[in-house]
Amino acid sequence: MSEINRISIRSYTNKIESHAHSYHQLVLPLHGSIDIKVGDFSGLVNIGDCVIIKSGETHEFKAHQDARFIVVDSDKLPENIMKSPNEKIAINAPLLALIQFIETQLNHHINQTIESATYDFFYLLLAQQPLSNNRDKRLNKVLSYINQHLATNMTNTQLAQLAFLSITQFKKVFKENLGVTTQQYITQQRMDKAKTLLTHTDTPIAIIAEQVGYQSPSAFSRKFKAHFGNCPREFSQ
Numbered sequence: 001m002s003e004i005n006r007i008s009i010r011s012y013t014n015k016i017e018s019h020a021h022s023y024h025q026l027v028l029p030l031h032g033s034i035d036i037k038v039g040d041f042s043g044l045v046n047i048g049d050c051v052i053i054k055s056g057e058t059h060e061f062k063a064h065q066d067a068r069f070i071v072v073d074s075d076k077l078p079e080n081i082m083k084s085p086n087e088k089i090a091i092n093a094p095l096l097a098l099i100q101f102i103e104t105q106l107n108h109h110i111n112q113t114i115e116s117a118t119y120d121f122f123y124l125l126l127a128q129q130p131l132s133n134n135r136d137k138r139l140n141k142v143l144s145y146i147n148q149h150l151a152t153n154m155t156n157t158q159l160a161q162l163a164f165l166s167i168t169q170f171k172k173v174f175k176e177n178l179g180v181t182t183q184q185y186i187t188q189q190r191m192d193k194a195k196t197l198l199t200h201t202d203t204p205i206a207i208i209a210e211q212v213g214y215q216s217p218s219a220f221s222r223k224f225k226a227h228f229g230n231c232p233r234e235f236s237q
Helices: 093-108 112-126 137-148 156-162 167-178 182-200 205-211 217-228 232-236
Strands: 005-010 017-019 024-031 034-038 041-045 049-053 059-063 068-074 088-090
Touching: 005 093, 005 112, 024 034, 024 093, 024 182, 034 049, 041 049, 041 088, 041 137, 068 093, 068 112, 093 112, 137 156, 137 167, 137 182, 156 167, 167 182, 182 205, 182 217, 182 232, 205 217, 205 232, 217 232
Parallel strands: none
Antiparallel strands: 005 068, 017 059, 024 049, 024 068, 034 041, 034 059, 049 088
């Protein structure tokens, strides 16, 4: 029997599904979040998180259809992951950067040699995840709120209140845990959602601009081109 070690990009529906499989699975959000129940965990898994589903574990899940996820199926997991007492863990900046590269590569070109090397690299980074230093739980509500309200204006004052922190404490905790400022994070999520909508839907650019917080299509186009190097219309083609 051949070894299972595959990485794919997937989307789900907002209808609750439930199943189990004979291999381990990791789910890492790229755009949006997933509501999942596995083992002792039940709740949202956001960008910067990884949910661990071990072989044979039944899990229930649902997600918005626009959300996208890196899903890793494998016969084996690193020892630190297998021994993790938590089904949801926070991933560090290098692994987060890698899954973002994986999305770009899989959308750009299918190459078995690159995919195999990428899986091996992913596995090595996964084995180095500092599980004892998980993300500050006070940010969970903040990240969920950001991902669900990308069309609205969000301030540090508002987000700090969700985390029950002062603005100064909030900025410090957010940067330490996510590696970027809140506004950098919000911009990243807005651009990623816009890219997903341009790639997978026929939604007009003006509507996409509104859905990611830009009332002016021209302002959105400038920001998108600065972020990705292509204007929205070129990207969608």
